[in-house]
Amino acid sequence: MTEEEEIFKILEQVLDPEVPVLTIADLGVLRSVNVSQDEVEVVITPTYTGCPAMDMIEVNIKAVLQENGYQNAIVTRVLAPAWTTDWISEEGRKKLLQYGIAPPQRRGLSSSQGENEIPCPQCTSKNTEMISHFGSTACKALYKCHDCKEPFDYFKCL
Amino acid sequence: MELKIKYLLQIADNAMIIGHRLSEWCGHGPILEQDIAMTNIALDHLGLARNLYQYCARLEGGGKTEDDYPYKRDVRKWRNLLLCEQDNGDFGKTITRQFLYDTFNLQFLTALQDSHDEHLAAIAAKSLKETTYHLQYSGDWMIRLGDGTEESHDRIQKSVNDLWMYADESFLESEADRWALNEKIGVDLNALKLPTQNNRTEILKEATLQIPESGWTQQGGKEGKHSEQLGYILSDLQFLQRAYPNSVW
Ligand SMILES: [Zn+2]
Numbered sequence: 001m002t003e004e005e006e007i008f009k010i011l012e013q014v015l016d017p018e019v020p021v022l023t024i025a026d027l028g029v030l031r032s033v034n035v036s037q038d039e040v041e042v043v044i045t046p047t048y049t050g051c052p053a054m055d056m057i058e059v060n061i062k063a064v065l066q067e068n069g070y071q072n073a074i075v076t077r078v079l080a081p082a083w084t085t086d087w088i089s090e091e092g093r094k095k096l097l098q099y100g101i102a103p104p105q106r107r108g109l110s111s112s113q114g115e116n117e118i119p120c121p122q123c124t125s126k127n128t129e130m131i132s133h134f135g136s137t138a139c140k141a142l143y144k145c146h147d148c149k150e151p152f153d154y155f156k157c158l
Numbered sequence: 159m160e161l162k163i164k165y166l167l168q169i170a171d172n173a174m175i176i177g178h179r180l181s182e183w184c185g186h187g188p189i190l191e192q193d194i195a196m197t198n199i200a201l202d203h204l205g206l207a208r209n210l211y212q213y214c215a216r217l218e219g220g221g222k223t224e225d226d227y228p229y230k231r232d233v234r235k236w237r238n239l240l241l242c243e244q245d246n247g248d249f250g251k252t253i254t255r256q257f258l259y260d261t262f263n264l265q266f267l268t269a270l271q272d273s274h275d276e277h278l279a280a281i282a283a284k285s286l287k288e289t290t291y292h293l294q295y296s297g298d299w300m301i302r303l304g305d306g307t308e309e310s311h312d313r314i315q316k317s318v319n320d321l322w323m324y325a326d327e328s329f330l331e332s333e334a335d336r337w338a339l340n341e342k343i344g345v346d347l348n349a350l351k352l353p354t355q356n357n358r359t360e361i362l363k364e365a366t367l368q369i370p371e372s373g374w375t376q377q378g379g380k381e382g383k384h385s386e387q388l389g390y391i392l393s394d395l396q397f398l399q400r401a402y403p404n405s406v407w
Contacts, residue, residue, distance in 0.1 A: 051205070080279070082280070
């Protein structure tokens with residue numbers, strides 16, 4: 001394993017503060033690690049433009065690296081290519097579902113108009129309806145299930 | 159450089175001011191879901207403003223930070239559209255303001271993705287994805303209120319009539335707009351007019367709302383000439399820096 005790969009592994013412990021079952025690697029926020037003589041550069045990309053979790057993620061990255069002996073870490077944010085929900089890993093999608101959040105539809109599959117027939121994470125019924133485009137955080141929409149009657153969060157496509 | 163900063167500030171100030179207006183709904187929304195929706199959208203706008211202010215600070219150098227732009231400029235230095243600063247009014251007026259802005263912003267950011275300034279293009283591409291959701295939200299509510307009860311119809315029709323004179327300021331070119339277009343950094347505003355207006359017409363029709371006759375367009379925002387509304391916003395937004403200059407967290 002190269003040093004970059006080792007650091008990548010270490011950084012996989014950093015969790016998303018708003019969905020704390022996902023690591024930043026699961027989310028696709030962690031893009032790359034570059035090691036030079038006296039410095040480690042970690043490249044991340046924001047999920048949403050105004051996502052307040054990014055500042056915390058940056059602090060957590062530096063803390064984890066420090067614990068592992070890397071004193072001089074810098075975190076660089078890149079905007080292009082823009083993050084998409086398609087970068088959430090298969091593992092990440094499974095974790096979301098277990099956590100009770102419906103994972104995003106694949107962008108190719110969902111029509112631009114609406115995200116319909118989102119399977120309920122509790123009972124898998126597709127007899128669901130959107131209550132609001134905007135849920136408890138910028139990345140989620142609020143749905144309800146007509147079969148089990150439970151409301152749920154849907155991680156919306158971007 | 160000066161014109162580039164002016165151009166970036168036009169875009170950033172729109173996002174900052176309309177985002178601030180939306181954030182005023184925090185804790186006051188008509189129902190919880192709408193309170194959350196409006197503050198979520200506010201956050202997207204503030205995120206865009208921050209990206210652009212950070213870029214300005216980097217270009218200008220000399221120890222400037224992203225906070226200098228929102229906190230340390232007086233009214234005449236702001237370059238946002240007059241539409242963005244108009245007060246929230248009732249929920250329907252806020253929705254109408256957002257709808258008029260979102261229809262323009264969707265076309266604007268789509269075109270800005272092709273900017274020859276790569277960083278600006280990346281910022282636009284990022285925000286465009288969110289803007290699609292914004293317009294879905296404001297457009298759906300235009301239809302729901304317009305094609306709703308007699309009262310909701312009449313009230314939102316009044317908002318459309320009242321705000322219409324601010325709807326098209328976005329298409330009037332400033333010196334910075336012309337410079338940016340020439341440098342292939344900016345967007346051809348004339349080309350956005352027709353698709354924006356078609357989009358508005360389509361949704362207003364579905365909402366059973368009358369489209370006001372196009373008449374006088376209020377202008378001046380891009381040149382720093384604002385309505386009294388901006389003063390109220392700044393006295394709130396800049397209170398801390400005015401009362402305790404250079405204080406930090
Ligand atoms: Zn269910």
